[in-house]
Amino acid sequence: MAELHFFTGTMDSGKSTLALQTNHNHAARGRVGRIFTTHDRAGQAVLSSRLGLTHDALEVDSDFDFWKYVVDTLTRGGRIDYLICDEAQFYSAAQIDQLAKVVDELQIDVFAFGILTDFRTQLFPGSGRLVELADRMNVLQVEALCWCGKRATHNARTENGAMVTDGEVVVVGDVDQADEPPADVAYEVLCRQHHRRRLTAARAKAVSLAPEPLPFG
Ligand SMILES: Nc1ncnc2c1ncn2[C@@H]1O[C@H](COP(=O)(O)OP(=O)(O)O)[C@@H](O)[C@H]1O
Numbered sequence: 001m002a003e004l005h006f007f008t009g010t011m012d013s014g015k016s017t018l019a020l021q022t023n024h025n026h027a028a029r030g031r032v033g034r035i036f037t038t039h040d041r042a043g044q045a046v047l048s049s050r051l052g053l054t055h056d057a058l059e060v061d062s063d064f065d066f067w068k069y070v071v072d073t074l075t076r077g078g079r080i081d082y083l084i085c086d087e088a089q090f091y092s093a094a095q096i097d098q099l100a101k102v103v104d105e106l107q108i109d110v111f112a113f114g115i116l117t118d119f120r121t122q123l124f125p126g127s128g129r130l131v132e133l134a135d136r137m138n139v140l141q142v143e144a145l146c147w148c149g150k151r152a153t154h155n156a157r158t159e160n161g162a163m164v165t166d167g168e169v170v171v172v173g174d175v176d177q178a179d180e181p182p183a184d185v186a187y188e189v190l191c192r193q194h195h196r197r198r199l200t201a202a203r204a205k206a207v208s209l210a211p212e213p214l215p216f217g
């Protein structure tokens, strides 16, 4: 039986790497797949992993119809055994419904990868629909870590080094590896407590270096 799989984790937890590995393993056994992504950091129509691997992909724009694409391909004699769908948080709820229909009606496996929540801690529409519809939901085993050492569960956005909670939902960017000077817009993965307190690594460092008044008069 084909299934709709959803693999999720924070930014930088290895989702795109796993997407490429999944494709590699299925292709190595002679299965024929299609790779989709949207708004990848590396540009249009490419799926990229921070480990350096990339693969050509089909770019999913807002009016792309997965059901129509697959049915058209099969009707023209093409073969599709599975779909790899990266950055699935950016897909619309309707596109996730199309993926579920592809699984149920055409017995084609779908492997979707994406972050659950945005920089405001709210579910992306595509991810929310995947949580509702997926046969299997898997949280990535490689844990991204907050600066404090706890498991990172949230994606923070920083602007010029300061964490923000207002702005456009979709802004392509990368995790800020303590860049100096900080990027205009970057991301940092945090545990919930430090996301709530807006305590990024840079701010925690600044606070810890601030001179402390002695407890004497
Ligand atoms: N230089 C490196 N050496 C080993 N692992 C790395 C290196 N750079 C990145 N990684 C691994 O790659 C992961 C990010 O992979 P990626 O697939 O791009 O993540 P995601 O798609 O979830 O944002 C990191 O969590 C880390 O485990």
Ligand SMILES: Cc1cn([C@H]2C[C@H](O)[C@@H](COP(=O)(O)O)O2)c(=O)[nH]c1=O
Pocket (backbone or CB within 6 Å): 010, 011, 012, 015, 016, 039, 040, 041, 114, 115, 117, 118, 119, 120, 155, 156, 157, 169, 170, 171, 172, 173, 174, 187
């Ligand atoms: C939290 C958040 C992220 N994004 C963007 C930033 C990146 O381009 C992708 C996530 O990619 P990754 O492979 O999981 O690192 O999403 C965004 O647009 N809005 C957000 O709130």
